[in-house]
Amino acid sequence: MNTTAEKKAKLKEKYGRSQEETLRCSEYAKRWWPKETSHRMRIADEVRNQLFLFDLPWDMEQTAEPVTFEGEIDWSYQPGPDPEFIFQMNRHQYWICLGQAYAMTGDEAYAECFASQLVHWIKKNPLTEETKGTTWRTIEAGIRGINWLRAMGYFVDSPAVTDEVFEQFLSCMKEHGVYLAACERPFSTKSNWGVLENNGLFAIAHLLQETGDCPEAGAWIKLAKNRLIRQNWVQILDDGVQWEMSPMYHNEVLKCFLEALQTAAFYDDEFPQEFQDKVKSMVFADRIWQKPDKSQPSGGDSDVTDLRDLLTAGAFWFEDPVLKSGGYDRMDYEGIWNYGICAQVRYEALASCEPESLDCWLSDSGNWYLRSSWQEDADYLHMRCGSLGGGHGHFDKGHLDLVIGGEDVLVDPGRYTYVDGTERRMLKSTKAHNTVTVDSEEYTHCVDSWGVKGLWPAVGGAMSRKGKYGFAECGHLGYIDRGVYVERRVLAVGTRIYVVMDTCYGNGDHTLTQHFHPALNQKVTVRENGFTLEGEKSRAEFFCISGHEGSIVLEEEAFPVSLHYNQIENGTMVSCKKQGNGVFGMMTVIVCSALNENETGAWAEAVPVMSAMAGKPLSSHEADGVRIQAQGHTWLVVNAHVEAGASCEYIGAEGRFGLGRVMAAEDDEEDMTVLKW
Template sequence: MLENHGLFDIGAYLMEHGKDGRGGSLSAGTGLAEAGETYVAEALVRLERELAIQVMDDGVHWEQSPMYHNEVLRCVLEVLRMAKRRGISLPPALTGQARAMALADLAWMKPDRTQPCGGDSDRTDLRDVFTLAAWLLKDEELRFAGYERLDFDSVWDLGEEAALEYRSMKSKAPERLFYPMEQSGNWCLRSGWGWDGDYLHFKCGSLGGGHGHFDKLHMDLCVAGEDVLIDSGRYTYVDGSLRRQLKSSCAHNVPVVDWQEYTQCAGSWEVKGRTAPAARDWCKKGPYTLLQGSHLGYLPAGVLVNRRILSIGSRIHVIADEFYGAGTHVCGQMFHLNPAGRVELGEDGFLYRGARAETAFYRLKPSEGGEAEGMELEETPVSFHYNQLEYAPCVSLWREAPLFVSMITVAAGYEAGDPNPYTVERVPVTAPVTGRQLGDGEAEGLRIRDGRHSWLVILNHLETGADGEYIGADGHYGLGRVMVMDETEPGSRLTVLQW
């Protein structure tokens, strides 16, 4: 992309200036202009082909790194800018890909207008990208995400008239608050488009290229515009223990098995043990959103790991990890937290305290008991900008037991300074036809209260059928594998999010 967008720029320059006397003699100038036309034509053929190969149907670049997604988008926007300036006609696919990539940026943009630190990415402000894209594509939603005025670089590139036109452009906040980008494996949920919004990003996609990290089933979380769960970033491209640690699965907010890596670094860019995402699913009904993903990385160890995240609104998230297989294993959950806040451990979980937001993390202990388990807090490296390193709190929850193992953690956020309104408790799950109470390995129930609402959640770990086909708790029953209801609503019943 870098090479061929440069070829386009050279060709466009020669087309404009080859005949104006800068090429020496008239014949020489004509020859340069003709060469420019050839360069432009060839560059457009290559660019259209490369974008068709590299950009997925949801607009995300295959590298699976927002920073390099934007490197490519910048190249395409430069082609659009030069084509507009020189009066060169472009294939519609080129403009379409630019729009799709810019809208993917919009989907995963965090409340503070930065990109997620996924893969080899920094915490970079996206507004300059949106500003340029909005003017070139005449898009009101991108205009909303951009600067109020053209930034200095854009004025330099586009000129005074563009600056005036941009200020007069209409701006419109996107109506959508949920973006399922299924082809790349990115799902983004938000409460709104303000700087104080809530935000969840769940990832279950391919590794991508050398800039990809081992982040299948990772989640980023913001509450009231503040980072709570973060990606550890990249720091360096120099191969070594720190480069490999920051690419590892344990540097992300994921479920892990035996503290082992399912993919191993073989250098700064090379890997061993490519694995595939699986079982990706989602459902949204009213205030309830279900996201699911799995991967095959631990199959050599005889374990299949599956993550389901049930979001109630945008501040309550039930993180349910399932470990299927045989034998005894240490099953874990990693949580990397914003270094700007502090973390307090408690008997039933831990609490993040930030400047604007607090989030309580409740771990549900097994109802049977008797298993070895623990919760540990340590400081681990994070990097929000290249060559800048700091340390942040990381909480790891673990349980050593024969499989099947279920680990459920509820993250519930609220405004800093307010009292914690939440309580979380286990609820026995029964099958009313037989009157049998189901074990934790079959299904689990929990109740979440915030002082105004009481939500009942039912999670079925097996298929719906036989004596486990109609299950629930406290007089509320259904046929789903994931069900939820607000018990305080008159006449409410369980909403099925996964059958």
């Protein structure tokens, strides 16, 4: 059995740093990351005063209102109907902020606070059947395991961490290990929970094996490692996306896998190459869906969070220039504390290059991306049409995100809360996304905050590029119980003109409604045939085209937008409705420009689609056409709803024809370019 001093030395070897290293990391953080340094110092000072506000970038459930404990801390305190405060409170990420404040100041008050709160938590939170639902949920136990080890690395040499305090810490770590090792259930295999649980167990077991405090530690290492390998295999799709379809939880899982790789490196352990390749594919998924402002899309249960720290970590770990192009130019604040000052030298020496293609299709998860460049002022269109993704998924099949010149134009309104009720159900709904509904009905319905009824799959999917034209297509069976199949096609002319084409395949009378959610800074002006969105840097003209039969009804209404958990603002939704019978479609043309470009005269109107062979127009049940005037040019776009054949096999508009179902022609081009056969 090692002495307490020897145990401390073993922990410091893995999670601590020398005096010189601490000084260099502190100087680096203060010089290059003053805002982040100030943020962590503020949190540390608040924690010393028993004030808790959870606003770190990757806090899964951020809070907007601080909670202060005047006397003794109540670790199971719930300030309102949402228990997420309890869970966030008991993950103890803020103790790492205390440690960094201690490293940068040497002020023993931070160490005394840590030791006092640690001992108090252990005393007040025994593992019971009751606390398993509050302070001892398995997910918190796993997160806490890695956070306690990292925090203790900062404080292990402090006089405040007496031998008695350290032994209590190790004893509680062993209790965590016993608890997490016994957690074997299918839910953990398929959920982010399992990864967060076993990342903690893997780190705890390795330390306890080194300190000699636990004979079972070796078995726990193998157990946790095997579970992580299996969870990596089960949860990560071939395109690198975590199956729950929420970037927030994709990245929580990614962070854990990166931490597990680092833990393994600490102890000369190793994960299989296949595991590492899957982790790398997850970072690449982040790079592909990273928006021009560097954030993740707010799909599913996600906040708007900057991705550069994770891409920096991924680029450093895998020594990949493409990943570095989405990260920071230098090692970020958390990276310098996690990987050490030498990491900056290695990272700075790494080359940076952008991905080869501007068009990307993550086909397994159902995500399409069209962009003008990989720069911050880029245009960016994202279409989402994949599986639900379990409880964190939203009803977003066919959803579009649109960015022009680096500015958000159309957005996903977010999540706000996990408390079942009006806001939760509204923000998960189909109506809450830039997609379509049929007969004003939802295609999936909430049973509670997590459960749903109506598990209808996405089907099909295509993407193509021909010169200036980009094309993406998706569909789903959400309304098949109403006898309707819904298909969405998007034709892009460059990245400033988009034709959104929705088709209802069915029998009888139905109403097709397109929903659009402008970003908060967009000024909305509704007009007779569409609406205009004007932001600080961009303008987007929306032309709602009914075809040569039928008409469009436009409606504007208030709709909430939540960029971060527990924060909600008043936004707007614009809806375009069309009634039809059997097979019919509707188009919305979006013409975008920068405000300083003074784009005027943009216009779009329906034109009849002709059969060259029959010499007569097709019905709107067969095809729709539109003429677009913008940027000094004219385009014709044809969207056929039926298979090419007979009178619909060589079709077009205004004398331009082709053998395709989706086609376009510019100005006086003789033939149409086929985007879909």
